[in-house]
Amino acid sequence: MVINSASIDDDCLKINYSSSGCSGDSWEVKLIDAGVIMESFPPQRNIKLxxxxxxxxxxxxxxxxxxxxxxxxxxxxxxxxNLEGFDTQIRYEY
Structure with a gap:
């Protein structure tokens, strides 16, 4: 799988990704949070697709x-x- 782009729209993270397959209809996709908030300013979270x-x-x-x-x-x-496999940090403002 390759992550092509990621962006924030309101409270939604949009991820554009590619992979090989027959149709992509059976793919199961989840966003997983590591469950840890890194103490930095601003704080950071590690996530993965x-x-x-x-x-x-x-x-x-x-x-x-x-x-x-x-x-x-x-x-x-x-x-x-910090989205695993994507080189740019994603800034989520709320």
């Missing part, structure tokens, strides 16, 4: 998915999200 893909084909698909992330808010007005 989990893709269960059992399709065995050489076709390559790109999809976009959106997750409600309001539960990732911490004290203050901003948290930086």
């Amino acid at each position: 989990s893709l269960k893909n059992e399709e065995i084909c050489e076709a390559y698909f790109t999809k976009e998915i959106s997750f409600d992330i309001d539960k990732l808010q911490v004290d203050g007005e901003v948290v930086l999200l």
Whole structure:
């Protein structure tokens, strides 16, 4: 799986990703939070996109998915999200 882009829209994290498969219809995608708030300013959280893909084909698909992330808010007005496999920190302001 390759993460092509990630952005915040209100309280939603939109992730554009690609992977090989037959159609992508059976993919199971989850956003997983490490459950740890790093003590920095602003605070940071580590998250990752989990893709269960059992399709065995050489076709390559790109999809976009959106997750409600309001539960990732911490004290203050901003948290930086470190998405595994994506080189840029995501600034979530609320």
